[in-house]
Amino acid sequence: MADKVLVAGAGKSGIAAAKLLTGLGGEVILYDKNETLKKHVVADNFTDEELEKIFFKFGTLKKTDVADIKLCIISPGISLEEDFVYMLDKSNIQIWSEIQLGYKAAKGKLIAITGTNGKTTTTALTGEIMHAVYEETFVAGNIGFPYTLTAADTTDNSVTVLEVSSFQLETIIDFKPHISAILNITPDHLNRHHTMENYIMIKEEIAKNQTEEDFCVLNYDDEILREFGKSDRLKAKAVFFSSKEILDEGVYIKNGTIFVKDEKGETEIIKTSELNILGTHNHENVMAAIAIARCMKIPNDIIKRVCSQFQAVEHRIEFVTEKHGIKYFNDSKGTNPEASIQAVKAMPGPVILIAGGYDKGASYDELAKLFKGKVRYLVLMGQTKDDIAECARKYEFNDIMYVENMHEAVKVCASYAGPGDYVLLSPACASWGMFKDYEERGREFKKEVLAL
Structure with a gap:
C-alpha cells in the first residue's frame, strides 16, 4: 500500500477510510470537490494523532496536488465520470473502492451480499445468525457502518457480513468473499451505470475473484442469475434459492414451509408463518440467509431460532x-x-x-x-x-x-x-x-x- 493515499469524498465512507489508513501508518490527502466544506468541521471527526497524517483539499483537484500519489480510495457516491477521476486515470493512479481497502486490512471469513433489493434485510439477518455462533461477528457496508470502520478490529476468528452496492463493486481489485450472494437484479442506478448490461456485469463482479472453494448464493427465480450460476463465468459453487420452484438442490418454499435439500435429502427449516417479516420478497431474503448459513455449516436449530426472532429492518417495510x-x-x-x-x-x-x-x-x-x-x-x-x-x-x-x-x-x-x-x-x-x-x-x- 502506498505511503501517501488520496481519499476522495469527505463523507462517512471517506472519513472511515482515512482513519484506517492513518492507523496503518500511512498519510492521507482527504479530498472533496465541495469547496464550501469547512476544514475544522471535517477535522472534528479525527483525533489529534490522526490529524498529523491528514492533509485537506477542497474544491478543484489539480495534477500537482497528486504528484506523489499512486493510490486513491474513492467513496461510493462519487461517479467514475467525474473530471478529477479522469485526471487520476491519466496520471496512472490506481483507484480502489472503500471495500477493496477494507478487504486488504481485514482478517477472518468474509460474506458479501449484493442485489438490487433486499440487501439490508438479508445482511442484518445473516449477521444475527452468524453472531449466534461466532462471538466476533461484524456487520458492515451499506447497512450503516463502512467496512473500513470495522476492518482493523477483525481477527482470524471473526466473520464479517458485508452489504455491498454496485457503486462499491465498480472499483474492486482482488476483493474476494468466501461466500457471495446476489439476491436479484432489476433496473436501478441507470443514471450512473447507463445500461442494464453494464449494471448486471458490475453486480456479478462480486464473485469474480472467487474460486472453487468458495460459494455464491443466487436467486434461481431471476433468469439473469440462474444463467450466471450455470455459466463458466462463475468459479465458486452456486447455491440457489427459490420461492417458485422445488429445487433438486438448494433452499425453497413448499406449502408455506422453507426447506433445504442437499445430498442427505430434504430438511424442513421454518414455516413462513413463523417469520415476523411480510411478503414473498422477504421470504426470499430469509432463504438467502439460510443458504449462506448452511454454507457456513450453522446448525439448523440455530438458523430456525434466529429467523423466527428476527424483526423487520428499520425503513424496510x-x-x-x-x-x-x-x-x-x-x-x-x-x-x-x-x-x-x-x-x-x-x-x-x-x-x-x-x-x-x-x-x-x-x-x-x-x-x-x-x-x-x-x-x-x-x-x-x-x-x-x-x-x-x-x-x-x-x-x-x-x-x-x-x-x-x-x-x-x-x-x-x-x-x-x-x-x-x-x-x-x-x-x-x-x-x-x-x-x-x-x-x-x-x-x-x-x-x-x-x-x-
Whole structure:
C-alpha cells in the first residue's frame, strides 16, 4: 500500500477510510470537490494523532496536488465520470473502492451480499445468525457502518457480513468473499451505470475473484442469475434459492414451509408463518440467509431460532403504528420501483401510497400496473412526481394527489385513509434533493405519523 493515499469524498465512507489508513501508518490527502466544506468541521471527526497524517483539499483537484500519489480510495457516491477521476486515470493512479481497502486490512471469513433489493434485510439477518455462533461477528457496508470502520478490529476468528452496492463493486481489485450472494437484479442506478448490461456485469463482479472453494448464493427465480450460476463465468459453487420452484438442490418454499435439500435429502427449516417479516420478497431474503448459513455449516436449530426472532429492518417495510384502525408502514429503503412493488404486494389490505423523489432514470410501468384494485390513493412528491403520475394515468389510475413535503403527505394520508387501510411510504426513488438520505426520509415519516 502506498505511503501517501488520496481519499476522495469527505463523507462517512471517506472519513472511515482515512482513519484506517492513518492507523496503518500511512498519510492521507482527504479530498472533496465541495469547496464550501469547512476544514475544522471535517477535522472534528479525527483525533489529534490522526490529524498529523491528514492533509485537506477542497474544491478543484489539480495534477500537482497528486504528484506523489499512486493510490486513491474513492467513496461510493462519487461517479467514475467525474473530471478529477479522469485526471487520476491519466496520471496512472490506481483507484480502489472503500471495500477493496477494507478487504486488504481485514482478517477472518468474509460474506458479501449484493442485489438490487433486499440487501439490508438479508445482511442484518445473516449477521444475527452468524453472531449466534461466532462471538466476533461484524456487520458492515451499506447497512450503516463502512467496512473500513470495522476492518482493523477483525481477527482470524471473526466473520464479517458485508452489504455491498454496485457503486462499491465498480472499483474492486482482488476483493474476494468466501461466500457471495446476489439476491436479484432489476433496473436501478441507470443514471450512473447507463445500461442494464453494464449494471448486471458490475453486480456479478462480486464473485469474480472467487474460486472453487468458495460459494455464491443466487436467486434461481431471476433468469439473469440462474444463467450466471450455470455459466463458466462463475468459479465458486452456486447455491440457489427459490420461492417458485422445488429445487433438486438448494433452499425453497413448499406449502408455506422453507426447506433445504442437499445430498442427505430434504430438511424442513421454518414455516413462513413463523417469520415476523411480510411478503414473498422477504421470504426470499430469509432463504438467502439460510443458504449462506448452511454454507457456513450453522446448525439448523440455530438458523430456525434466529429467523423466527428476527424483526423487520428499520425503513424496510417497518411497522410504525396503528391509529384509528389505520396501519402505517415505513419503506423508505424502497428506492426503486421493484422494491416498492414488493412493498405494495406485502400489504394485506388497501394501500395509500406515498411515492416520489430523486430521478434515477427508472421506469414506473410495472409499479403503476399494480395500482388499480390495490392502491386507493397515490400521494406524490419530489422531482419524479409528474413522471409517476403520468405513468399511473396511462394505466387508468387517477386518484392522485401532490404534496410538497412529508408533513403534508402524512396529513393527507390520515385524512383519506379509513379503518383497515395501510398507509405506506415506499417512494420508488432515491431521497436526494429533499432529504440527506433514505434514513432521514424514513425518520421524518415516522415522526409525522407518531405526531398525528
